[in-house]
Amino acid sequence: MERVPILKIGDILLVSIQVDMSDQTAIQLQEDLAERIVATGCHGVIIDITALDIVDSFVGRMLSTIASISKVLDAETVVVGMRPAVAITLVELGLSLNGIRTALNVERGMELVAASRADDWDEAADDEGTETTATA
Amino acid sequence: MTTGVDLGVPATQAIRSDEDVVRVRQLVRATAVSVRLSLVDQTKLVTAASELARNTLIYGGGGSAEVSTVSDGRRRGVRIVFADEGPGIPDLDLALTDGYTTGGGLGLGLSGARRLVDDFDIRTVVGEGTRITVTKWSR
Incomplete structure (x- = not known):
């Protein structure tokens, strides 16, 4: 079984899926990612699917599950690089990719992760009623 | 609804494992490229094939996919014919409903695959098996 590599870049884990995944490979990726999030304390996961020529219901469900697991482990998931034909097919298939944030490419995905972390800081500061400004 | 004539010898891929589902996708992709389906149509057909091959494996207990090129004179x-000798589907209408699943999936495999192809034909006999034939035509 092939395994999808997970790269750490700063506070982000980057997964670029380059192989036609079997279902087992997809499940393994889910588990590997959860472990890496905890081991590294990263707050963002970017899954690059530029090389995927299809996303079927199994892979779609895997993406949703990864997003949910990351959330529980205090990390934000962004799926980037979906091909137009894949997007059209997904919609027709009836898959809504619930709870998944998407961006057009890795760069925008990283911006999205950074922005959502900044929002979290703002909210946390507001909750405490302090006047801390979140400029990290 | 099987119209059209077969062109050439069909290729058959056994579906016995996860990796075979990947092989079915690759075979279907190569065949779709050879008849010049558009990129979107290739993607739809390969996605449908992936769903149906997985169903053959999980619900049918394994089987085969027979992939061939066809022509109706114009296009x-x-x-692709997916065949298994599994338990069959007792309530076909229910099985074709979005969101219905007995396998813990999303329940989009059969209903979604039907939307992604042009012709969809399913024959199932309880205790004997299921045979699904799908066709995607070039535009």
Whole structure:
């Protein structure tokens, strides 16, 4: 079984899926990612699917599950690089990719992760009623 | 609804494992490219094939996919026959409903695959097996 590599870049884990995944490979990726999030304390996961020529219901469900697991482990998931034909097919298939944030490419995905972390800081500061400004 | 004539010898891929589902996708992709389906149509057909191959494996207990190129005189297309000798589907209408699943999936495999192809034909006999034929035509 092939395994999808997970790269750490700063506070982000980057997964670029380059192989036609079997279902087992997809499940393994889910588990590997959860472990890496905890081991590294990263707050963002970017899954690059530029090389995927299809996303079927199994892979779609895997993406949703990864997003949910990351959330529980205090990390934000962004799926980037979906091909137009894949997007059209997904919609027709009836898959809504619930709870998944998407961006057009890795760069925008990283911006999205950074922005959502900044929002979290703002909210946390507001909750405490302090006047801390979140400029990290 | 099987119209059109077969062109050439069909290729058959056994579906016995996860990796075989990947092989079915690759075979269907290569065949779709050979009859010049558009990129979107290739993607739809390969996605449908992936769903149906997985169903053959999980619900049918394994089987095969037979991939062939067909023509109706005007257009060319790709036809795939998924066959298993599994338990069959007792309530076909229910099985074709979005969101219905007995396997813990999303329940989009059968209903979604039907939307992604041009022709969809399913024959199932409880205790004997299921045979699904799909065709995607070039535009």
